[in-house]
Structures are given as structure tokens and as C-alpha cells.
Amino acid sequence: MNSNEKAVQASGLVKSFGRTQAVEDLDLAVADGEVVGLLGPNGAGKTTVVRILSTLLRPDSGSATVFGHDVVDDAAAVRRLIGLTGQFASIDDDLSGRENLTIQARLLGLDRSAAAARCSELLAQFELEDAARRPVKTYSGGMQRRLDIAGALVVPPRLLFVDEPTTGLDPRSRSQVWQLVRALVADGVTVLLTTQYLEEADQLTDRIVVVDHGRVLADDTPRQLKRSVGASVLEVEMVDPSRLTDAARSLAVDLGPAEMTGNGTTLRVRIPSSIENHGHRTTRAFARLAEDGIALAGYALGQPSLDEVFLALTGHRAETPTADETSLEEIVGGLIGDLARYLMTSGIVIGLGLIMGFRPAGGATGVLLGVALILAFASGLSWIWTTLGLLARSPQSLGLLSFLVQFPLLFASNTFVAPDTMPAWIDHLVTLNPVSHLVSTERDLMAGTATAGEVTGVLLAAAALTVVFAPLTMRLYQRRN
Numbered sequence: 001m002n003s004n005e006k007a008v009q010a011s012g013l014v015k016s017f018g019r020t021q022a023v024e025d026l027d028l029a030v031a032d033g034e035v036v037g038l039l040g041p042n043g044a045g046k047t048t049v050v051r052i053l054s055t056l057l058r059p060d061s062g063s064a065t066v067f068g069h070d071v072v073d074d075a076a077a078v079r080r081l082i083g084l085t086g087q088f089a090s091i092d093d094d095l096s097g098r099e100n101l102t103i104q105a106r107l108l109g110l111d112r113s114a115a116a117a118r119c120s121e122l123l124a125q126f127e128l129e130d131a132a133r134r135p136v137k138t139y140s141g142g143m144q145r146r147l148d149i150a151g152a153l154v155v156p157p158r159l160l161f162v163d164e165p166t167t168g169l170d171p172r173s174r175s176q177v178w179q180l181v182r183a184l185v186a187d188g189v190t191v192l193l194t195t196q197y198l199e200e201a202d203q204l205t206d207r208i209v210v211v212d213h214g215r216v217l218a219d220d221t222p223r224q225l226k227r228s229v230g231a232s233v234l235e236v237e238m239v240d241p242s243r244l245t246d247a248a249r250s251l252a253v254d255l256g257p258a259e260m261t262g263n264g265t266t267l268r269v270r271i272p273s274s275i276e277n278h279g280h281r282t283t284r285a286f287a288r289l290a291e292d293g294i295a296l297a298g299y300a301l302g303q304p305s306l307d308e309v310f311l312a313l314t315g316h317r318a319e320t321p322t323a324d325e326t327s328l329e330e331i332v333g334g335l336i337g338d339l340a341r342y343l344m345t346s347g348i349v350i351g352l353g354l355i356m357g358f359r360p361a362g363g364a365t366g367v368l369l370g371v372a373l374i375l376a377f378a379s380g381l382s383w384i385w386t387t388l389g390l391l392a393r394s395p396q397s398l399g400l401l402s403f404l405v406q407f408p409l410l411f412a413s414n415t416f417v418a419p420d421t422m423p424a425w426i427d428h429l430v431t432l433n434p435v436s437h438l439v440s441t442e443r444d445l446m447a448g449t450a451t452a453g454e455v456t457g458v459l460l461a462a463a464a465l466t467v468v469f470a471p472l473t474m475r476l477y478q479r480r481n
Helices: 046-053 075-079 098-106 112-125 142-153 171-186 197-206 223-229 241-255 278-291 306-314 328-355 363-391 396-413 424-432 434-447 454-481
Strands: 006-017 020-031 033-040 061-066 081-085 160-161 190-195 208-213 215-221 232-237 258-260 266-271 297-304
Touching: 006 098, 020 046, 020 061, 020 075, 020 215, 033 046, 033 197, 046 190, 046 396, 075 081, 081 142, 081 232, 098 112, 112 142, 112 160, 142 171, 160 258, 171 278, 171 396, 190 197, 208 223, 215 223, 215 278, 215 306, 232 241, 232 278, 241 266, 241 278, 278 297, 328 363, 363 396, 363 434, 363 454, 396 434, 424 434, 434 454
Parallel strands: 033 190, 033 208, 081 160, 160 190
Antiparallel strands: 006 020, 006 061, 208 215, 232 266, 232 297, 258 266
């Protein structure tokens, strides 16, 4: 390890998304072998910084290097040196743990035998051997996170980005992930992690960079940051809560102002570093309480928490991580992904039909127009699914909502059964169902008998879905963010 070499050197980074300034003139330096934590609440810009440094985003201005390689001009070299675990596990739930690691190993260029050996090594290192052949969807949250980190280490990186490593995990799983990070550091890996958990930053990092609204507010060791707020914190619990005001007045004589905590029986005094001999003055404050006849049920003297540091620097407490935060980029990416899947599916179906001897009477024009109609209609449907995703509180509720919408659209249509074979009351639903109009138009396009009215009707249905659900999606997104 070269102590003079910078693993990360960033200067003046700026990144905006529309009117939102995600990163503003940010400077950051990480030494080789160091563990640095980016600490900040939701929306502070931490993930954006990581995405820039890992070459997933281009900054609007400023520069950044990873081990001397520019993240924009020499992105390929940067990617060979880094590993990345995002906020959400990037693993396939339907595959086993071994299969997930094997795929990543082969994609990264390892041959079959080397991939198998590396996967076995990682599964053992991360204590996943017993579950290696089970589908990942049967794993606990902690096991999935460990597997995700293992995937980032298939080819050992010099620098590992760990974005929100324990968000949503239970305390035991958080402790396991912490142990893994410590083990990586012991092996010489440089780590840059983002977190909203103040305890996590205190436990794992050599240095904490406090970020809020895209700007660095402080950069120091956990100990020094806490000392910047005060030399120590005294908490006293009262036997008689009615004497809180008297106790606060008595403590203020020697130690300064006291604040009442949420339970109504305890006072908290932050003792400034500027107070000399604060140990002696604390003893004198206790003596004054006794002289005033104020009995204590208990007391504690310790260092300020990082939560207090954050409050002092930003004016607000660090927010608790939420599992349902959704970014606009994720929404747009999901919509583009949906269209790509529909296009690929259409291509596969048409290709298989041609191989099996099907020759559409409508010719190439009918086929191309049919695919265009499917994509137009699919874009409208995608807005529905996105709206449902923002409404759902959990994957289970999303599945139920999707079923309630998808079932009538698909099965109360002429997709599988001719309408004239259905009961009369269902026949009316089939006639009104926009999917029925799409299916009929597609069949007529393939047969070369489609009319302009049919095509126009499908396009209007797609436009109606978009007009209704696109604004609804954006309104729900703005409400949640």
C-alpha cells in the first residue's frame, strides 16, 4: 500500500438533475487503504457522488480520479480497479447463490474452472456454503447483502464502493455486514461507504465526510467531529420530574444550558470544549444539586453522539433510511426497460412464426406497424404499472394490485377465446376492453385487412392511458420525494 497515493481525488464536482442540484462543488480525497464514510440524510447527494466516482454518471463539471485514472476520460481503467455494491442487491432471486457468482465471474472473463474456484472461495469466506445451491429468494436480507458484496469481489478490487450497506437489515445482519467490511479493510482494500446510520459511520470509518444538499459540511475523524460539538455530554435522570427546572438552573451555573429529553425525566447538558477542567466542574455541579436537595435516579457522562454532530452542522437530525425511496431515474429506466422487453418479445414471436412457416398477408408493412402499435400501447400500460409501484407499500401488495389490473385486461379480452363463445355479460366487457381492440387490430394487420379506424382507435387508447397515468405517476413521485 502506498500511503502517498490517493485512491480517490475529486475536485469541484457538480451534478444536477433538472432543477435539482444533487452535488455542488464537492471536493473529496481518499487515501489508499483508508475507510471513508459519506454521511448524510436522504437526498444529500451521497449516491450521486458514488455513481460519478464509479463511472456510472458523468459530472456536469469538476474532475475526479481513481488511483490516478480520470473517471470520464479513462473510465475503463477505473472499472478494472473498483468494486461496487449499490443500495439494493443486484442479484437474481430465481438463481442460486453459486449461479449468481458464476455468472458474474464468467462475465468478468474468468474461465470455467477459475470461476468455479473463485465462487467456492467467496461462498466459504462469506459463510454461504450451506445455502449455495438454494434460490436467492429464500435467503434472508443479510444473506442477500453478503452475496451482493461477494459479487463485487469476484475480481478483487483495490477500491470498493459500498452504498448504504445495511439499509433495511436487522441488527444481527448489520453486524455481520460490518464484520465483512472490517475483514476487507484488513486485507488492504480501500473502502468508500455511504450511510445514514451514524453508528455505522462511527464503527467502520477512519474518517467521516458529512454531506448535505450536495456539499461537504465537515471532514474529520469520528472522535474529532464529536469533540467539535462538545468535550462531553452529561445526562441526569431525576427522581422527582417536577424539579427539572430547578436542576437545569443549578447545572447551568457550572456547565452551561441544559435541555430536556423526550421522556420528561432527564436533562442533557452538552459541555463545551472551551470549558477548562470540565471534570472538576462536573463534580462541583453534582455537589450543587445535592446542596439544593435535588435527588438523581441516575446519570451518565460520555462523548457527544454523531447524531448531535449532524444536528450541529446541518440544523436537522439525520433521517431514518426509508425502504420506499424512488428516484426519477429509476422510473424512467423502468419505462425504457419495459419498452425494450416488449420489443424483444415481439421480435422473438415474429421470428419463431417465420421459422415455423407463418407468412403474414400484410407483409413487412403490416408487421412493422403491428410492432409499433404494440410499443405504443405498451408505453401506456407501463405508466399503469409505474403508478401501481408507487402506490404499493410492499412487493406483496404490488403483486396483488398488478393481478387485479392485469387479470381482467388479459382474460376479459379476445386474446385467448373468441367473444362469441363467451356469456353475454362478459361479451360487453370484452368489447370495451382496449386489449381486445389491440389484439383484433394486430390480427387484421397480419392478415392485411386492418383499417385506418382500427389503428387510430388503438393509438387513441394508448394516448388515453398515458394522459391519465403519466401525470398521476409524477404526482405520486413528487409526493413521495
